[in-house]
Amino acid sequence: MNYIQILQKFLFYFILLTSSSLNQFLAQFKIILIIFLVSGLISCNQITQTAIKLDLNVSQIEKIQRKGKIENQVYLKGIVESRAPFLETGAYQLADNTGSIWIFTTAELPKIGTKITIKGKIRYQSIVVPQLGNKDVGDFYIEELERIEEENYEQQ
DSSP: OOHHHHHHHHHHHHHHTTTTTTTTHHHHHHHHHHHHHHHHHHHHHHHHHHHHHHSSSSHHHHHHHHHOOTTOOEEEEEEEEEEOSSOOOOOEEEETEEEEEEEESSOOOTTTTTTTEEEEEEEEEEEEEEGGGGGGGGGGEEEEEEEEEEEOOOOO
16 A cells, blocks of 8 residues: 555545544644644655665666656666767766666766766657668657766776
8 A cells, every 4th residue: 555545545534533523632633634744745755865775766778768658757877978068958878787878958967987866757759761661760868857866986
């Protein structure tokens, strides 16, 4: 049972209780409920950060390239292999132990060799080649939404 289902059941019973004659109890209970809900919302971000650090919700690049769902948000972790600066934007190639993928960003490009964790949206660029019988040779890429963590490994 996930947190949303628990919260739904909790709210159902809360509404059921409010219809009864437990007004004094409910006044104190409402305050406790508000504190509980606010602290739960604050801790959701900490849960996400912990899951990323433990690689629990970090996607493998190979899976995105095989069966990526366009518009889905993903977390990726890897090392920057190459960079391609553009006018007002740029791209860098991120690699993990399963493959590599291009990341498009409007932020400053990370240095080659940087270990990085990002949140991004899966995109697909279709390229149809008439000489190959209108075969689509396009590829997936990631639109960077947020950089979560960045570690530089500069060679000395």
